[in-house]
Amino acid sequence: MREDVRIPFQDRAVAGRALGERLAGMGLVDPVVLALPRGGVPVGLEVARALDAPLDLLLVRKIGVPWQPELAVGAVMDGDAPVIVVEPRVQAETGIDRQYIEDRARQELKEIERRRALYLGQRAPEAVAGRTAIVVDDGIATGTTVRAALKALRRRNPARLVLAVPVAPSDTLAELRNEVDQIVCLAEPYPFEAIGLHYRDFHQVPDDEVLAALDAAAAPDSPP
Secondary structure (H helix, E strand, O other): OOOOOOOOEOOHHHHHHHHHHHHHOOOOOOEEEEEOOOOHHHHHHHHHHHHOOOEEEOOEEEEEEOOEEEEEEEEEEOOOOOEEEEOHHHHHHHOOOHHHHHHHHHHHHHHHHHHHHHHOOOOOOOOOOOOEEEEEOOOOOOOHHHHHHHHHHHOOOOOEEEEEEEEOOHHHHHHHHHHOOEEEEEEOOOOOOOHHHHEOOOOOOOHHHHHHHHHHHOOOOOOO
C-alpha cells in the first residue's frame, strides 16, 4: 500500500477520486470506464470524471453457495454468449454440481436483464474495441465476479484492459493478473477482511444512486 493512501476510505466517492487521480497520471489512451453495479458505480463515476471518459456498466452476478449465499461458487456475465466462471476450490469443497451452477446462472441472467432495462434502457453499450477499457469496482474479495466480467470483456477486443479498485487482497490480485494488462489497486491490506470494513460509509447502493451516477457521467460539465 502506498504511504499516501489511508484506509478506511471515507466512502466510495472519496475512494473513486483517489483512484481516478492515480489513473489520470498514467497517460491512458482513449479510456472507457466500465463499472460493476451497484457498488462500483459511485467509484466509477469519479474515475470517469478524472479521465474525462465515458462511464458504462458491466452487468455480472455472483452464483452463491445455497447455504452461504455470500460465498461465490461462480459468476455469470451477460452478452451474446453469457460467460460463466466457476471457482474450482469452492465447488470441490462444497460438492456443488455443474447443474446447480447452470440453473442459478439462468436465474441470475434474468436479474441482469432487469438491471439492464432499468439502468440503461435503450442506450447502446460504449464501444470498447481498440480502446483502453478500465474495469472498476469498490473492492475485490475472492475475485469470482470480476473474473467473469474480465473474461467477457476480452471478447469485445479492447486494445488494453485495466482493472482498477480501491482495495483488494494481494493473493486475489495475483490470481487476476493473467486476465488483464494492468492492475491498479490503492490498498492491499493484510490480513484482508471484508471489503466494507475498509470504508467508513459502505451503504448498500440503491438503484436510484446508480441512475444518478449514470446521468452525472453523461453530463461531464456538471459539478461533482
